[in-house]
Amino acid sequence: MAGGISLDTIANKVENGDRLSLDEGVYLYQDDVPLNEVAALANLVRERKNGNFGYYNINTHLNATNICVYRCNFCAFRADLREPRGYVMSDEQIVARGQEAVDNGCTEMHIVGGLHHQKKYEWYVNCLRILHDAFPTLHLKGWTAVEINWFEFLTKKPVEEVLTDLLDAGLGSMPGGGAEIFHREVRDQIxxxxxxxxxxxxxxxxxxKLGIKTNATMLYGHIENAFHRIDHLIRLREQQDLTGGFQTFIPLAFHPDNTKLAAMRNLKKPSVLMDLRTMAISRLMLDNFDHIKAYWIMLGIETAQTALAYGADDIDGTVRHELIYHDAGATTPEVLSVEDIRRLISETGREPVERDTLYRRVERDPANPSAWSVGEQVAVGG
Structure with a gap:
């Protein structure tokens, strides 16, 4: 017990639906707090909110350029302008990626990339517009807050005006990247x-405020500690209290390969036990988030499966053409089939449910799986 905190007092709060404090969250990160008991509490919350469902979607990624003005030392994806590995996709390549997505039944394209200092704002807007014009049913989840901030710098427009431009061009929702760790002690270093x-x-x-749903993330397992992680989660929880616009939280395990940060600090990838403890604690702290995602690209397939008993209710999707984490050493497959995804979920005893980006059920034509329609919103309790 630490300062009157024990697993029993935390369990009582979770069972009663009461909110956990920062100190309680930090306590749960102690090695001597049994992970299986933390998992059981997280699973209780998970099943209150999402029953026995395990969600997935059929999606693809578009990283239109890896050339980036920033030099974040945890990133293995970015390239300098004159590096041989630097690239910029043409309009034709972008539209071809959209066609491939539609032909494969994707409901979502996840669009992020480098901040190319020689590309004008209109180029980024055009990425959305040409895709939306050609494939109006494909949901475009695009541009992190860091990219929006760059667009703000390029245009001298306020954030609301930038987002309105992107909505007009076809933006459907936003990913949660760029959050990393919020606390300045860590953020200023990475x-x-x-x-x-x-x-x-x-x-x-x-x-x-504009009605755009967004996700939220946390990059863990580098130079931060338990306090920084819980501080991060509480800041997200407070924002959700204010606006209610976050759909899902994705804890992202740091992949050290090919990053400056790992070379500077001799860092290793977080252990599976750290991955699962962070998943469970995230579910317990974020009581006002409906969904917690186990991103199989970063966690690995077996850990993502296990996470469905540690608070996660979603394992993302097929994820065609993901580059950012594979460049940082992810050894997971570059795409999973729908059959694989459904099997992975079923093997855990969960019921696989295909959802779209906005967590509505997707109905497929059995005779033509690339033909789909949106059904009802998934049921969320608690």
Whole structure:
């Protein structure tokens, strides 16, 4: 017991639906707190909210360029302008990626990338527009808060005006990237020049005001500690209290390969036990988030499966053409089939449910799986 905190007192609060404090969250990270008991509490919350469902979607990624003005030392994806590995996709390549997505039954395209300092704002807007014009049923989940902040710099427009431009071009929702760790002690060391935590929240809060649903993330397992992680989760929880616009939270395990940060600090990938403990604690702390995602690309397939008993209710999707985490050493497959995804969920005893980006059930034509329609919103309790 630490300062009157014990697993029993935390369990009583969880069972009663009461909110956990920062100190209680930090306590749950102690090695001597049994992980299986933390998992059981997280699973209780998970099943209150999502029953026995395990959600997935059929999606693809578009990273239109890896050339980036920022030099975040945890990133293995970015390239300099003159590096041989640097690239920029043409309009034709972008539309071809959209066609491939539609032909394979994708409901979502996840669009993020580098901040190319020689590309004008209109180029980024055009990425959305040409895809939306050609494939109006494909949901475009695009541009992190860091990218929106860059667009703000390029145009001298306020965030709301930038987001309105993107909505007009076909934006459907926003990913949660760029959050990393909010606390300045850590953020200033791993990504000192890009959008700070206040800007990240301003962008997401403004998006929520405009009716744009967004996700949230946390990059863990590098130089941060338990306090920084719980502080991060509480800031997200407070924003959700204000605006209610976050759909899902995705804890992202740091992949050290090919990153400057790992070379500087001799860092290793987080252990499976750290992955699962962080998943469970995230579910317990974020009582006002409906969904917690186990991103199989970063966690690995077996850990993502296991996470469905540690608070997660979603394992993302087929994820065609993911580059960012594979460049950082992810050894997971570059795409999973729908059959694989459904089998992975079923093997855990969960019921696989295909959802779209906005967590509505997707109905497929059995005779033509690339033909689909949107059904009812998934049921969320608690």
């Amino acid at each position: 990504c000192e020049h890009k959008a700070n935590s206040n800007k990240w929240f301003e962008v997401h809060g403004t998006a929520h």
